[in-house]
Amino acid sequence: MINTQLPLVDLHRHLDGNIKPALIWELAQKYDIQLSASSLEELIPLAQIQDKTSDLLAFLKRLDYGISVLADVDACRQVAYANMQDAFNENLDYVELRFSPYYMAQPHNLNVAEVVAAVVDGVRQGETDFGVKANLIGILSRTFGVQACQQELEGLLAHKTDITALDLAGDEINYPAELFKGLFDKGRDAGWQVTVHAGEAAGPESIWNAIKLLGATRIGHCVAAIQDPTLMDYLADNNIGIESCPTSNYQTATVQDIPSHPMRQFFERGLPVTLNTDDPGVSAIDIQYEYDVAHRVIGFNEQQLAQIQRNGVEQAFLSDTEKKAMFERALTR
Numbered sequence: 001m002i003n004t005q006l007p008l009v010d011l012h013r014h015l016d017g018n019i020k021p022a023l024i025w026e027l028a029q030k031y032d033i034q035l036s037a038s039s040l041e042e043l044i045p046l047a048q049i050q051d052k053t054s055d056l057l058a059f060l061k062r063l064d065y066g067i068s069v070l071a072d073v074d075a076c077r078q079v080a081y082a083n084m085q086d087a088f089n090e091n092l093d094y095v096e097l098r099f100s101p102y103y104m105a106q107p108h109n110l111n112v113a114e115v116v117a118a119v120v121d122g123v124r125q126g127e128t129d130f131g132v133k134a135n136l137i138g139i140l141s142r143t144f145g146v147q148a149c150q151q152e153l154e155g156l157l158a159h160k161t162d163i164t165a166l167d168l169a170g171d172e173i174n175y176p177a178e179l180f181k182g183l184f185d186k187g188r189d190a191g192w193q194v195t196v197h198a199g200e201a202a203g204p205e206s207i208w209n210a211i212k213l214l215g216a217t218r219i220g221h222c223v224a225a226i227q228d229p230t231l232m233d234y235l236a237d238n239n240i241g242i243e244s245c246p247t248s249n250y251q252t253a254t255v256q257d258i259p260s261h262p263m264r265q266f267f268e269r270g271l272p273v274t275l276n277t278d279d280p281g282v283s284a285i286d287i288q289y290e291y292d293v294a295h296r297v298i299g300f301n302e303q304q305l306a307q308i309q310r311n312g313v314e315q316a317f318l319s320d321t322e323k324k325a326m327f328e329r330a331l332t333r
């Protein structure tokens with residue numbers, strides 16, 4: 001159900017949520033790190049979601065396995081590089097990889113700015129080796145509080161030109177957008193674009209605040225927008241991109257089941273909705289799987305999926321020239 005005459009992109013993918021169990025196991029052996037599993041077979045059901053979890057925070061706990069093996073910056077570089085290999089294997093033309101350097105630095109007390117440098121390095125090397133274009137989105141992990149996010153922002157700003165956008169992720173309920181306004185002002189001053197996780201665990205007001213206070217031009221998940229017709233109009237009128245990740249939303253219990261995912265209503269209302277994987281390593285999915293779900297379970301037809309594919313390119317943090325070139329390249333294959 002993927003149209004090969006159109007570019008294939010993934011705009012919402014966490015590189016620190018896409019450390020495959022085999023790589024976690026390999027790094028654990030290399031650095032002699034004790035995991036609560038005595039084999040790769042035992043690790044898989046711990047590090048990957050089986051069916052679903054109770055809520056967003058329970059889901060995010062699963063990412064900790066991958067992070068626990070980041071013993072040094074070489075491991076961070078390797079994980080970033082492996083993400084580019086995955087993008088290539090999934091036939092992606094372009095991927096926006098997001099990551100939280102503070103979160104990645106935590107278990108082994110790494111330097112945040114050095115983690116950023118290693119990730120940039122691994123991704124750029126991957127671009128060269130695999131011929132897939134990537135942009136990086138720096139995440140502020142709200143769960144750690146404002147002070148940690150300040151430190152995280154500084155680490156990202158140390159590599160300002162290698163970062164394309166700023167994001168806010170983590171515990172949306174207990175750490176609302178208003179706490180981070182000053183940090184996002186600085187991010188926008190640095191010339192970065194803004195996308196924010198909102199309307200995933202909290203309601204429509206969280207989406208309003210992401211737009212009005214933090215300057216988001218795209219929203220991660222945005223599921224709660226369906227409850228607020230005024231917001232739906234605003235998203236349409238202002239061409240605010242929606243980064244939908246249906247499997248993730250099911251696994252975090254954000255939606256009860258995938259058939260009731262609001263992506264269809266967003267599409268029918270004419271909102272620029274895009275389809276993405278979120279944490280493919282933890283969710284045990286890839287972009288092909290997500291298009292298949294959108295077709296089989298949500299019921300989008302071929303033409304509608306092609307529009308969703310085009311929306312992904314239009315909403316990418318790329319110049320118009322880059323987007324045009326990507327459309328032209330896809331037509332020649």
Ligand SMILES: [Zn+2]
Binds near residue numbers: 012014169197220278
């Ligand atoms: Zn996400």
